[in-house]
Structures are given as C-alpha cells and as structure tokens.
Amino acid sequence: MNFFMQKAIEEAESGIHQRHGGPFGCVVVKNGEIIGKGHNEVLKQNDPTCHGEMLAIRDACRNIGSYDLSGCELYTTAEPCPMCLGAIMWANIGRVFYGCNISDTDAIGFRDEKFYNTDKTAMLTETDRRECLELFDEYHNIADKTKKRKNQAYTLRKIQSICLFAFYLY
Numbered sequence: 001m002n003f004f005m006q007k008a009i010e011e012a013e014s015g016i017h018q019r020h021g022g023p024f025g026c027v028v029v030k031n032g033e034i035i036g037k038g039h040n041e042v043l044k045q046n047d048p049t050c051h052g053e054m055l056a057i058r059d060a061c062r063n064i065g066s067y068d069l070s071g072c073e074l075y076t077t078a079e080p081c082p083m084c085l086g087a088i089m090w091a092n093i094g095r096v097f098y099g100c101n102i103s104d105t106d107a108i109g110f111r112d113e114k115f116y117n118t119d120k121t122a123m124l125t126e127t128d129r130r131e132c133l134e135l136f137d138e139y140h141n142i143a144d145k146t147k148k149r150k151n152q153a154y155t156l157r158k159i160q161s162i163c164l165f166a167f168y169l170y
C-alpha cells in the first residue's frame with residue numbers, strides 16, 4: 001500500500017483511540033516528505049472545522065511559514081468534504097489521494113454527500129452590498145497587500161519606554 005496513505009491511516013487511528021472524532025487522518029507531502037499531519041478533532045476541540053485535512057493544512061503552513069502549499073500533495077483517509085476541498089484549493093494543493101469515497105462516508109453517518117448536493121441558494125441572502133463593497137475598494141487600493149501596517153499603540157508604548165529610560169539616565 002501507499003506509504004503516505006499508511007501514515008494518514010495511522011493518524012486516523014490515533015484519533016479514534018483517543019476519541020478525538022471521526023476516522024479521518026491526513027498528511028500533506030512536499031517533495032516526498034511529510035510536512036504536515038492531522039486527524040479529526042471535532043469532538044476534542046468542540047470545533048466543527050477541525051477535520052483532518054484542515055488540521056494537516058494548518059500544521060503544514062505553520063511548518064513552512066506560508067499559506068501557499070503549491071506543489072504539495074494531500075493524502076486523506078476519506079474523500080474531502082466541501083469545507084476541506086475548499087481549504088485544499090485555497091492552499092493551492094494540486095493533488096489529493098483519498099481512501100474511502102463519499103458514499104462510504106455516508107454509510108457511517110456523515111453528511112458530506114448531502115452537503116455536496118444541497119441547494120445553497122436557499123440559505124444565502126445578499127444584503128448591504130454597497131457598504132461591503134467599500135471594504136473591497138479599500139483593500140483593492142492597497143499597493144502592498146502583504147506588508148503589515150505599523151501598530152500605533154505598540155509604537156507609542158515604545159516611545160514612552162525610551163523617554164522613561166532617558167529620564168532615568170538623566
């Protein structure tokens with residue numbers, strides 16, 4: 001069997017034994033090396049977003065110091081749900097290998113299949129678009145979107161501490 005899928009299964013097994021959540025484990029691989037791993041921790045964390053893929057992606061991003069996982073592959077014990085598939089795409093992960101498929105997941109009581117087939121328009125309503133578009137304008141006009149703005153409160157505290165130090169020396 002595939003080495004990385006074996007690792008994803010071991011992740012899932014560790015989660016099952018610790019009662020962390022469903023039988024879902026995941027590893028993120030870059031250049032033949034595991035750079036992130038995780039298993040379902042929905043029950044442990046009381047957090048519906050703590051799917052194996054989400055935690056493995058977070059772990060990988062932390063480890064490489066980037067939100068961009070281009071060139072990575074993801075191995076997961078089950079076909080990704082809509083949330084995880086979205087996260088995989090946001091992370092630019094190009095290839096996904098999964099073990100069980102959506103129908104298998106449905107058979108043990110999970111709702112992935114339903115979520116994929118739900119008519120989303122019934123629960124989505126557009127409101128106050130104009131006001132929200134102002135945010136878009138503000139963001140769109142920032143030249144360097146990755147550059148952090150200086151924290152003014154922090155700068156003020158820094159100046160105060162320098163003045164106090166100067167006063168002390170005087």
Ligand SMILES: [Zn+2]
Nearest residue numbers: 051081083084
């Ligand atoms: Zn998921």
